Amino acid sequence: MIISIIAAMSEDRVIGANGRLPWNIPADLARFKSITMGHAVLMGRKTYQSIGHPLEGRKNIVLTRTLSKIEGCQVARSLREGIAAVEGDEEIFICGGEEIFREALPICQRIYLTIVHGSYQGDIYFPELPGCFVESHREENPDASPPTSFMVLEKADRIQPGADAAELRQKGLEAVNRHLYFLARCCFQQALTLEESAETSSDYAFCLVKSSGDSQAAQALAETALQRDPENLRILLNVGRVQILAGAKERGLDTLRKGVQLGGGEEFLTELTRCGTRNDRPIKSLPRSHPLNRYLGLLMHRIDPPKRQ
Ligand SMILES: NC(=O)c1ccc[n+]([C@@H]2O[C@H](COP(=O)([O-])OP(=O)(O)OC[C@H]3O[C@@H](n4cnc5c(N)ncnc54)[C@H](OP(=O)(O)O)[C@@H]3O)[C@@H](O)[C@H]2O)c1
Numbered sequence: 032m033i034i035s036i037i038a039a040m041s042e043d044r045v046i047g048a049n050g051r052l053p054w055n056i057p058a059d060l061a062r063f064k065s066i067t068m069g070h071a072v073l074m075g076r077k078t079y080q081s082i083g084h085p086l087e088g089r090k091n092i093v094l095t096r097t098l099s100k101i102e103g104c105q106v107a108r109s110l111r112e113g114i115a116a117v118e119g120d121e122e123i124f125i126c127g128g129e130e131i132f133r134e135a136l137p138i139c140q141r142i143y144l145t146i147v148h149g150s151y152q153g154d155i156y157f158p159e160l161p162g163c164f165v166e167s168h169r170e171e172n173p174d175a176s177p178p179t180s181f182m183v184l185e186k187a188d189r190i191q192p193g194a195d196a197a198e199l200r201q202k203g204l205e206a207v208n209r210h211l212y213f214l215a216r217c218c219f220q221q222a223l224t225l226e227e228s229a230e231t232s233s234d235y236a237f238c239l240v241k242s243s244g245d246s247q248a249a250q251a252l253a254e255t256a257l258q259r260d261p262e263n264l265r266i267l268l269n270v271g272r273v274q275i276l277a278g279a280k281e282r283g284l285d286t287l288r289k290g291v292q293l294g295g296g297e298e299f300l301t302e303l304t305r306c307g308t309r310n311d312r313p314i315k316s317l318p319r320s321h322p323l324n325r326y327l328g329l330l331m332h333r334i335d336p337p338k339r340q
Pocket of ligand 1 (some may be wrong): 037038039040046047048049051052074075076077078079081094095096097098108109110118125127128129130132134149153155213
C-alpha cells in the first residue's frame, strides 16, 4: 500500500489559521476530491472537526485519544492503527493537520502538495520536507487567484546505495508491482548507468511515461530498445504500453498483438482488453478467467489475431 500525504501550504509553510484553512480555493478542493475519491482518508480530530462531516465516497479514519466514536468515521488511537485499518488498499491519504503530517512524513512515499503563492497569517504549519523527496510532477496555475502550483513529490531515498545493476533492476520491478513508478524509474535509471540493457531501458521508458515524464522521449527510447531485441516479450509489452500511453494507440495494439503471436500471455491480453480490442470469450457459458477460455482465447489470438478497428 502506498502511504501518501495530501496538503496545501503557503510559501511560508502555513496550512491552518484559527482551526480553519487560511484560504478558499475551489480548484484545490476539487483536486483533493478527485485524488482521494474512493480511497481511505486519515486525519486528526481537529481537522475532522474543522470539516464537520465525513468526506463522502471515502473511508474516513479519524485519529483521536479522547473520543471513542464519531458518526460515519472509524476512530483510531494511533497512526499505526489507522493505517492498519485499510491494509490491502492501494493507497491511503494522510490529510493532516500538522501533528499528523509530522508523524506520517517519515513513513510516507508520496506527497500531493499544493503551494499557495503568497504570504498568509496562520498558526499551523507544514513540517520541513526531508531532502529525500523528489518532484515528479508539477502543474503551474499562475493566473488563478491566488496563484497555485500543484505538485507530486516521491520519496527516492530507498534505492540501495552500492547496489549492482541486477539488484537495482529487481528493486525497480518490485516498485512497478506496487505502482511506485517514480521510484521504479529512479532504480532503472541508476541500473542503466551501471549496465546497458535493452530490457531495462524499456522498463525505464514505461516508468517514465507512467510518472508524468516526457511521453515522446519514452516512446523513442522504448522503440529503440525493441529494435535491439525485437522478440523479447518484456520489451514488447513495455513498448506496446508506452506507445498507447503516448497516444500511438494503433501502433501499440499492433505491438501487443505481435507479443501474443510470439507467445506472450495474460499480461498482453489484459492490456488488449483494457483497450477494448478483445474477441468474445470462446465458451460464452464460462467466465473469461476460466482456464479453458484463457487457453482457447490465447490459441485463437495466435491463429487469427483481431484486425485493426
Ligand atoms: N492546508 C492543509 O492542507 C490542511 C490540512 C489539514 C488540516 N489543516 C488545518 O490544520 C489545522 C488542524 O491541524 P492540527 O495540527 O491543529 O490538528 P490535527 O492534527 O488535525 O488534530 C490533532 C488531534 O489529533 C489527535 N491526534 C494527533 N496525533 C494522534 C495520534 N498519534 N494518535 C491518536 N490521536 C492523535 C489528537 O486528538 P484528541 O485531542 O482528540 O486526542 C490531537 O489533538 C486546522 O486549521 C486545519 O484547517 C490544513
